[in-house]
Amino acid sequence: MELFMRPIADLESREPNGSFPLDGKDLNSVTDEALTTLLTTSPILHQLGGTTVVRLSEILIMKGGGSVMTSEVEMLLLIASRTAIRVPRVYRAFQLKYDTQYFGISGYIVMDFIPGQPLDECWNALSSDTQGRIAAQVAEMIQEMQSIELLKPGPIGGGPCWARFFTDYSAGPFMDTAKMEAWFNHKLEISKSVNKAPRDVPPFSLTKFVLTHHDISPRKLILDQHEQVWLIDWAYSGAYPPVFESAALSIQPSFTDFNEAVLSLIPRYPEEEIQLDAIAYGSTTAALA
Structure with missing residues (x-):
């Protein structure tokens, strides 16, 4: 169970002036396929169980894995539209089918990197x-x-x-x-x-x-x-x-x-x-x- 696991993180993933794969690039020019590859090659902010969060650029992160559901995106959009609660803004989200995943899919959400501790x-x-x-x-x-x-x-x-x-x-x-x-x-x-x-x-x-x-x-x-x-x-x-x-x-x-x-x-x-x-x-x- 995840409760007994320790998350993995790369120290450079939180550097304010680090070098990240989508720095200076237009997110709209990056394909879904390229983004899925970045989940395994970008600096890891957090990895636990089947979920990984990576740093894409100075301002963007991506969360992906077999437990990443569209409902999380829907909630973030609802919270942003109906409350003043501070949450990351969603820029892009998609799902791909994978027979090896528990729910049969792997979800991906691109959102704000929140600077801070x-x-x-x-x-x-x-x-x-x-x-x-x-x-x-x-x-x-x-x-x-x-x-x-x-x-x-x-x-x-x-x-x-x-x-x-x-x-x-x-x-x-x-x-x-x-x-x-x-x-x-x-x-x-x-x-x-x-x-x-x-x-x-x-x-x-x-x-x-x-x-x-x-x-x-x-x-x-x-x-x-x-x-x-x-x-x-x-x-x-x-x-x-x-x-x-x-x-x-x-x-x-x-x-x-x-x-x-x-x-x-x-x-x-x-x-x-x-x-x-x-x-x-x-x-x-x-x-x-």
Whole structure:
């Protein structure tokens, strides 16, 4: 599982004055085929599991791999059009079919390179006041996302749910609320049947879906020179119950002070968090049941 893997990165990939393959070139003049080649030859900003992010130029990066879905593009476009949340701008996106990939495709997204420091690399060196201001910014992002409700659950534009509270193999796609609710209740019953969840945990009743990043952590935040944070890597995002954001933060094993600071500033859903914790066995050990 990716949780136990360490990401790979090239030191030169974050150099402000480095030399990159598309420096001075018009992106529109580069074919999709050429871009796929650059995913394996350009300086690596981040590589973990089957997903790679490379530096294409002074201002552009590209994310690619078998888990890169069009839903991430749709979410970034939606966030940019309906919120003030700082996210990378998308310049180009496409998919190619590959029989060797789990979902049968490999996706590619060309977007802004966000200059600054990854928050996981500088958080511990920041003053408590600065940490507090950053936590407040993140809480504002979450509250802004949760002000936008959608009727259909899951990734924006459809597709499988590839996120923390599903399974390593994804789940769905779910065509409506009832089908997603049934999936969660099935996992809850599995967990109860083998005494991995308390018998008195009530069944899920999903009534509200909001925009959710679903994986907010210092690893997914860039701190720029003005102490503004940018939220990146929207792979797990979609329309999910509001509890998903707080529940994901509450179980993250790293940067607990960051997690607690943000959690203190956003709404909590204790009963729903207990429900999500109760399906852990059904969504991990019994993922295929």
